[in-house]
Amino acid sequence: MSGQTLELLAIATTDLAAIVRGRSIRADRLDSTDAGVGWCPANLSLTPFGTIVDPNPWGTTGDVRLVPDRGARYRTVATGSPTPFDVVMAYIRELDGSPWPCCPRGLLKQAVDALCDKTGLTLKVAFEQEFQLFDTQLPLAHALSIAAMRQTDPFAPRLAAALEEAGIDPETLLAEFGRDQLEVTCTPADPITAADRAVAIREITRELARTMGWRASFAPKTAPQAVGNGVHIHFSLVDAGGKPATYSATGLAGLSDVASQFCAGILRHLPALTALTAPSTPSYYRLKPNSWSASWTWLADRDREASLRICPVTTIGGRQPAPQYNIEYRAADATANPYLAIAAIIRAGLTGIVERMPPPPVVAEHPEGLDAKRRKALGLERLPDGIDAALQALREDAVVTSWFPPDLLAAFNGVRQAEIARLKGLSAEEVCALYRELY
Ligand code: GLU
Ligand code: MG
Numbered sequence: 001m002s003g004q005t006l007e008l009l010a011i012a013t014t015d016l017a018a019i020v021r022g023r024s025i026r027a028d029r030l031d032s033t034d035a036g037v038g039w040c041p042a043n044l045s046l047t048p049f050g051t052i053v054d055p056n057p058w059g060t061t062g063d064v065r066l067v068p069d070r071g072a073r074y075r076t077v078a079t080g081s082p083t084p085f086d087v088v089m090a091y092i093r094e095l096d097g098s099p100w101p102c103c104p105r106g107l108l109k110q111a112v113d114a115l116c117d118k119t120g121l122t123l124k125v126a127f128e129q130e131f132q133l134f135d136t137q138l139p140l141a142h143a144l145s146i147a148a149m150r151q152t153d154p155f156a157p158r159l160a161a162a163l164e165e166a167g168i169d170p171e172t173l174l175a176e177f178g179r180d181q182l183e184v185t186c187t188p189a190d191p192i193t194a195a196d197r198a199v200a201i202r203e204i205t206r207e208l209a210r211t212m213g214w215r216a217s218f219a220p221k222t223a224p225q226a227v228g229n230g231v232h233i234h235f236s237l238v239d240a241g242g243k244p245a246t247y248s249a250t251g252l253a254g255l256s257d258v259a260s261q262f263c264a265g266i267l268r269h270l271p272a273l274t275a276l277t278a279p280s281t282p283s284y285y286r287l288k289p290n291s292w293s294a295s296w297t298w299l300a301d302r303d304r305e306a307s308l309r310i311c312p313v314t315t316i317g318g319r320q321p322a323p324q325y326n327i328e329y330r331a332a333d334a335t336a337n338p339y340l341a342i343a344a345i346i347r348a349g350l351t352g353i354v355e356r357m358p359p360p361p362v363v364a365e366h367p368e369g370l371d372a373k374r375r376k377a378l379g380l381e382r383l384p385d386g387i388d389a390a391l392q393a394l395r396e397d398a399v400v401t402s403w404f405p406p407d408l409l410a411a412f413n414g415v416r417q418a419e420i421a422r423l424k425g426l427s428a429e430e431v432c433a434l435y436r437e438l439y
Contacts, residue, residue, distance in 0.1 A: 009073075010087045011037050011066045014104060014199050016279075016415045017048040018337050018439070020087075022066055027086055036067035039092060044102055044411045048335075048438045049422050053414035057407040064100045066090040072193070074200040078162035080211035085162070085204055089196045102408040104339040105192065111343040111403070112191050115350050120240040121258070124326075125194035125342060126171075126186060128232040129201060129334065132222050133180040134215040134436070141175070148175035152182070155212060159184065162204050168197050177292075178227030188234065188326075191346065195338040198231070202334060218334035219435040220278070221285040224428040228286035228293050231333050233277075233341065234311065236326040237262060247325035253301040253310050253362040254325055260359040263299050263308055263327060265352020266345060267360050267379070270297045270307060270331070272397035274383050275390035276344045279416060280335035281423050282435045284386045287331060289368045294331035296367040297381045299360050307331045307383065310362070331383060334439055347403040391416055 009030055012022035023037045041064055045056035072089035079085050092103035099106045116122055133152065141148035149156055156173045163170040169187045176183045184205065186197055202218055209216035221228055237245040237259055248256035255263065266273065278287055289295045292304045300306035309328040313321040332341050351357075360379065367380040375381075384390035391413065394400060401409055423431050 005083050007083060007086065011068050011090045012087050012199075013039070013066055013090050013092055014337055014339065015044055015046055016104070016337055016340075016412050017046065017419075018335055019046070019048055020199055020203055021046070022087075022090065030068065030070065030073075030088070033068060035097075036065035036090060036093065039064050039066045041100075041102070044408075045414055047415055047418045047422070049418075051418065053411070053418050056414055057410050063095060065093045065095060065097075067093045067097070072196045074166040074168070074196070074204070076162040076165040076204060078158055078165050079204060079207040080158070081207055085166070085207055087200065087203065089199070101405040102411065104337050104343075105195070107404065107408070108192055108195060108339040108343040108346075111346040111350075115346050118350060119258070119353055121245060122238050123191050123342075123346060124188040124236050124238055125191045126188040126234045127194060127198040127201070127338065128183060128185045128230075128234065128328075129198065129218065130176055130181060130183045130229040130231075131202075131205060131216050131218045131334075132178060132226075132229060133182065133209060134217060134222075136180060136214050138180060140179070143177045144175055146175075148180075149173070149182075152180075155208065155214075156182070159205060159208055162208060163201060166200060166204060168200060176227070178229075181227060181229070188236070191342045192339075195342055198338045217436045217439055219282060219432070219439040220280065220333035220335060221282045221432050222436040223432050224285055226432070228291055229333065230286070230293055230330060231336070231338075233329040233332055233345065234326045235329065235342075235345065244322040244325065246327065247322040249321075252359060254313075254321065255310070255359070255362075257359075258353055259327070261352040261355075261357050262349035263352065264357035264360045265348045265350065265355070266308060266329070267297045267299060268352065268357065269348040269397055269400050271381060271384055271390070271393035272400040273344050273348060274331055275387070275394035275416075276412075277329070277332040277336045277341045278390070279387065279412075280333075280419060280435065281387050282431055283333050283335055284384070284390075285428060285432070286333060287383055289366070295383050297379065297383065298367055299362055300364065301362050303364075303366075304330070305366055335435070344400065344403070348400070351399060387416060387420065
């Protein structure tokens with residue numbers, strides 16, 4: 001305590017609109033807050049527009065607890081804000097401490113446990129996140145240039161320091177292709193930590209930009225013609241002994257049998273998964289062919305148009321492929337709840353393993369250039385071209401909907417329908433301008 005301020009710690013949950021919400025306690029009382037703080041079930045039906053979906057599965061009744069996961073605390077004084085950024089991620093629990101079935105973080109934990117129980121495997125995950133800076137008055141700078149990065153100084157080094165202090169282990173910070181667009185990555189971790197980090201990185205980035213008088217936006221498209229801001233989810237499988245299990249020297253494009261089944265499961269359910277990983281109207285301004293994002297149920301070796309991209313490995317310095325080898329899921333953005341996104345990827349991959357799905361083809365040509373017959377033979381399907389189509393794909397995929405409780409699906413659909421209604425009649429420019437502010 002400094003006399004002027006009493007430090008607060010936010011106990012946080014990330015909702016279906018990917019907004020991080022919660023309640024703060026005195027930071028010195030975390031130890032005695034093992035029962036968490038109160039929370040309202042209907043909060044899961046909040047929209048990004050400051051409204052609550054009505055009706056929703058809970059209405060005005062009921063109570064749950066936001067119980068802090070004390071190992072998932074992200075604290076830094078380096079954002080330049082007057083008091084520390086201090087957030088601890090929580091599980092939403094019933095009043096008796098049992099898991100609340102609709103908690104997104106809890107659903108990810110269940111998916112991780114299911115994968116481990118059925119296969120002995122775990123996943124290592126890292127998020128690669130793109131964002132743009134606004135209100136900077138920065139001059140035009142060349143794409144990917146050192147100057148584009150340096151002219152934001154000291155933004156990037158301060159971001160690196162803040163992430164490091166928060167225990168996030170930043171890896172690469174770079175100027176991306178778009179105007180004032182940057183990208184930040186961190187080292188891989190278990191799926192829950194990776195999602196926690198993705199959330200913390202966004203919040204810390206936004207706070208740092210704010211203290212510099214700028215705004216950081218992670219919206220999938222900040223203008224219809226702008227470069228997209230992607231959230232690329234990198235994953236690899238690890239066996240019970242902690243050894244990498246994604247790579248096989250003799251496998252197709254290096255995929256082990258189990259990794260190829262895991263990818264087959266994702267590809268099989270990808271149209272429905274897209275609703276969960278790219279859940280907003282502007283998500284589909286980004287998921288278009290020739291945008292370096294994703295638009296087909298397509299697994300490719302080192303092609304950035306593919307939805308599942310087998311990432312490169314290097315042999316420099318005698319490096320072995322197995323520990324580096326990973327797959328990148330590219331059809332995600334920051335309007336998606338990261339816990340549900342990975343939960344869905346894990347569940348889909350697990351289905352592929354359990355059903356021993358045949359290895360999916362690793363396709364070298366862009367599906368756009370293939371005729372319909374060839375695409376059909378290769379199992380290539382266009383991803384939904386809008387949120388309505390994605391929601392329909394989700395509704396029609398009984399396997400995907402079976403992974404989530406009906407109340408969660410109802411709340412998710414409610415939030416999406418509220419977004420669709422709110423955006424009715426808006427031009428793409430207006431939608432992008434709105435999401436640029438919201439995300
Ligand atoms: N900005 C692209 C996207 O929307 C990704 C560019 C890249 O490959 O990093 O996903
Ligand atoms: Mg990038």
